[in-house]
Each structure stands twice: as structure tokens, then as C-alpha cells.
Amino acid sequence: MAQKNVLKVLTIAGSDSLAGGGLQADLATFAQAGLAGFSALTAIVTIDPEDVQVFGVDDAILAAQLRSLNQIDDFAAIKVGLLTSVTQLDLVVDFLRQQTCPIVVDPVLALKEGELAENPALVAAYRERLLPLATVITPNLNEAALLSDQSVKDIQNTSDLTAIALGLSQTGRTAALVKGGLGFLSDETLDVLVKGEEVSNLSLPALPADSFINGAGCTLAAAVTANLALGHDLKAAVSLAQNFVHQAIQAGYPINSNRLDGNVFQPGQPSQ
Numbered sequence: 001m002a003q004k005n006v007l008k009v010l011t012i013a014g015s016d017s018l019a020g021g022g023l024q025a026d027l028a029t030f031a032q033a034g035l036a037g038f039s040a041l042t043a044i045v046t047i048d049p050e051d052v053q054v055f056g057v058d059d060a061i062l063a064a065q066l067r068s069l070n071q072i073d074d075f076a077a078i079k080v081g082l083l084t085s086v087t088q089l090d091l092v093v094d095f096l097r098q099q100t101c102p103i104v105v106d107p108v109l110a111l112k113e114g115e116l117a118e119n120p121a122l123v124a125a126y127r128e129r130l131l132p133l134a135t136v137i138t139p140n141l142n143e144a145a146l147l148s149d150q151s152v153k154d155i156q157n158t159s160d161l162t163a164i165a166l167g168l169s170q171t172g173r174t175a176a177l178v179k180g181g182l183g184f185l186s187d188e189t190l191d192v193l194v195k196g197e198e199v200s201n202l203s204l205p206a207l208p209a210d211s212f213i214n215g216a217g218c219t220l221a222a223a224v225t226a227n228l229a230l231g232h233d234l235k236a237a238v239s240l241a242q243n244f245v246h247q248a249i250q251a252g253y254p255i256n257s258n259r260l261d262g263n264v265f266q267p268g269q270p271s272q
């Protein structure tokens with residue numbers, strides 16, 4: 001029998017050929033949550049030990065995907081990942097302005113997998129036009145610094161982390177989850193969530209620093225998206241998503257027999 005109450009979620013993101021992050025992580029996470037995942041591809045990313053290459057899709061191809069997605073009038077939540085140009089960002093902004101569901105923006109401006117070219121015009125466009133449309137943004141430490149015009153070296157302790165999250169939340173007119181990860185507390189991770197005046201320090205036991213974590217950031221933002229689609233409030237959505245990523249890191253796997261690099265793996269359900 002046809003199921004009419006399937007929740008639909010969308011990711012606008014790049015493809016990670018090595019399948020750790022990007023669209024692949026997002027759709028895997030949505031599937032684990034029992035949601036129907038839709039996608040618009042912005043780029044194809046290839047990662048070699050010495051090089052990350054980003055092949056942005058043509059603007060006309062992104063625009064056509066977004067036009068076709070306009071047929072769907074009941075997305076339960078939307079996630080935005082890698083965008084490669086100001087033109088791509090503005091196409092996405094125009095699409096998002098017609099939506100009423102929660103929107104999670106993961107500003108993919110700095111990868112732990114390798115260097116991305118700096119693009120100050122894109123950073124400015126994020127700040128001015130995309131962040132204000134988000135329910136929550138999920139930058140890592142480097143991305144938070146870029147979006148705040150600060151050096152990551154200035155984020156030394158928990159009060160610096162809180163200050164940058166508060167600043168981003170105010171300038172972006174959105175809630176902000178800044179992923180501090182390891183390095184702030186001795187044997188716990190620290191991610192800071194700011195919503196309005198409320199600051200939550202969210203910690204979990206640190207897993208070994210050499211864990212296979214490619215895709216951890218995308219999986220976290222996708223799980224937050226899934227949990228918002230399922231009706232959780234923001235703080236619960238984030239906290240459940242953190243637990244999911246913790247499990248996904250523990251289930252991580254190496255991509256080859258050198259065992260130097262590897263991906264998270266999404267077992268279980270993001271909302272439990």
C-alpha cells in the first residue's frame with residue numbers, strides 16, 4: 001500500500017567521491033532516520049593525499065535541479081552543504097526564500113580533508129544572504145573564524161569559543177552550533193550551541209584523535225536536519241545528532257589497507 005506520510009528532506013551539497021562526507025553522508029543519515037532524501041548536486045569533490053579538487057556544477061545545472069525540486073511543496077527540513085560560488089549561493093538563496101521548513105546551513109569553507117581555495121566574496125555572501133535564512137548554522141572552528149573575520153589562532157579556550165558562537169549568531173541572525181571538537185577540554189569534545197541569549201556547552205567523551213572521522217561534520221548537520229524534520233526542538237535535535245555522530249565515529253572504517261584515512265559510518269537512528 002502507498003505510504004502517504006513519508007517525510008521529505010533535501011540536501012543541497014557536493015558529492016564526496018570517497019563517500020565520507022557530502023551528499024553521500026547526508027543521504028545515508030536521512031535513510032537511517034526513515035526519511036525520504038532528495039538532493040541537488042553543487043559540485044564533485046575528489047580528494048588525493050596531496051590535493052583536494054572541487055569541480056563546481058554549471059549554474060544552469062544547479063538552477064534546473066532547484067526548479068525541479070520546486071515541484072515539492074512540503075519539505076520537512078533542508079540542509080545546505082558545499083557551495084562553490086556566489087552565483088550558486090544566490091540560486092540557493094532564491095530557492096530557500098520560498099521554503100517555510102527548518103533550514104540547516106553547514107558552511108563548508110574549510111575541510112579537514114585538505115585545503116579549499118579562499119573566497120572572500122563567498123564568505124561575505126554567506127554572512128549577508130544565506131546565514132539569515134538558516135534555523136541553525138554548523139561551522140567547524142576554521143569556518144567560524146572565517147565567517148567572523150578572525151584568526152583561528154585567536155580561539156584558544158572555551159570563552160573564546162563561546163564568544164565566536166555568540167558573535168556569529170548575532171551577525172548571522174540565526175542559531176549557531178560551533179564545532180570545537182577536541183582540544184578545549186581534557187578528555188571531552190566541546191561544541192557550543194547559541195540560540196538567542198541561550199548558550200549550551202555540549203560535550204561527549206573524546207574518542208581517539210586518530211579515529212576515522214571524514215564525514216563527521218556533514219553527518220552531524222544531516223542528523224540535526226533529520227531531527228528537526230521529525231519535530232525535535234533545536235537543542236534536542238543537536239544533542240541527539242551528537243550522539244549519532246559519536247556512534248558513527250566509533251563505527252568508522254579505513255578507506256584502504258594503509259589505514260591512514262577513513263570515514264564515519266552511519267549505523268542506528270539519528271533520533272535515538
Ligand SMILES: Nc1ncnc2c1ncn2[C@@H]1O[C@H](COP(=O)(O)OP(=O)(O)O)[C@@H](O)[C@H]1O
Nearest residue numbers: 112140179181189191206207208209216217220
Ligand atoms: N575524536 C573525536 N571524538 C568524539 N567526537 C568528535 C571527535 N572529533 C570530532 N568529533 C565530533 O564530530 C563532530 C564533527 O566535528 P568536526 O570533525 O570538527 O567537524 P567538521 O567535519 O565539519 O570539520 C562534532 O560534534 C565534534 O565534536
Ligand SMILES: Cc1ncc(COP(=O)(O)O)c(C=O)c1O
Nearest residue numbers: 014016021022045215216217218
Ligand atoms: C562535498 C563535500 N562536502 C563536505 C565535506 C566535509 O566533510 P566533513 O563532514 O568531513 O567535514 C566534504 C569532505 O570531503 C565534501 O567532499
